[in-house]
Amino acid sequence: MRQEQEHWTHMDVLEAVRMRRSIRKYSDLPVEWDKVGTVIDAGRLAPSAGNLQSWRFVVVEAAGRRKELAEACMNQFWMESAPVHILIVMMMKKVKDFYGRRSEFYAAQDAAMAAQNMMLAAHSIGLGSCFVSAFDEESIIEMFRLPEGEGARPFGIVTIGYPAEAPQEPIKYRLENVVFLGKWGGQNAARMRDFDNILWNFRVAERAIKLGENIVRAVEVHTRQGRKSFIDRLRQRTSELKTRIEESGKKKAP
Secondary structure: OHHHHHHOOHHHHHHHHHHOOEOOOEOOOOOOHHHHHHHHHHHHOOOOHHHOOOEEEEEEOOHHHHHHHHHHOOOOHHHHHOOEEEEEEEEHHHHHHHHHHHHHHHHHHHHHHHHHHHHHHHHHOOOEEEEEOOOOHHHHHHHHOOOHHHOEEEEEEEEEEOEOOOOOOOOOOOHHHOOOOOOOOOOOHHHOHHHHHHHHHHHHHHHHHHHHHHHHHHHHHHHHHHHHHHHHHHHHHHHHHHHHHHHHHHHHOO
16 A cells, blocks of 8 residues: 555646546557556546445446447547457436535536546557547447436546557646636736736746756666776777686696
């Protein structure tokens, strides 16, 4: 347990958040079942309203089934190249019994957090993923025979597999363009001097961390090269001494 806690540090999570991309092209390599299990388990561990855990997951691997699912998702046939599809299902009756008219809102939030957990976990173990939310609900309910009595409704599909593309980072708003302090509107946070200083400090720290990581890598490479060079010189010197000793022995021989 301690080893796991040391491995899953906040930097691991932040790296996954920053580097994850939506992958729509996959290699034909099969995904190991232990990795599929890791991804689904990350979804299981997501937070949920009242800890109801109102989600269920359907794993789809068969090529024919993946094609049917791609057709139900408005003919998004790129999905077929992903060797594994994970259908996220909301169990609406369970949530309605607790939260009434707010149930749909909470169930969607719960399923979304489970989906995000799965995509981050997939990235952290070398897999690509993409969330698919455009689909014909009735087709999927019929295809998977989702139980109406439990109010089972499809929320979305997470495709996973080994990526066959490396998309560039999409353009994102800067932090100060999406943050207000204290109230909505009015003076944008970007124009507030104190907040500007906070952002500046944050970016300086971020750049310093990145620089530190690059320096550590450079030192490691330099150290490896230095060790190799030293060992090569030592071997050469040893070989020269050995040759001298052998030649000296030959001269002294009667």
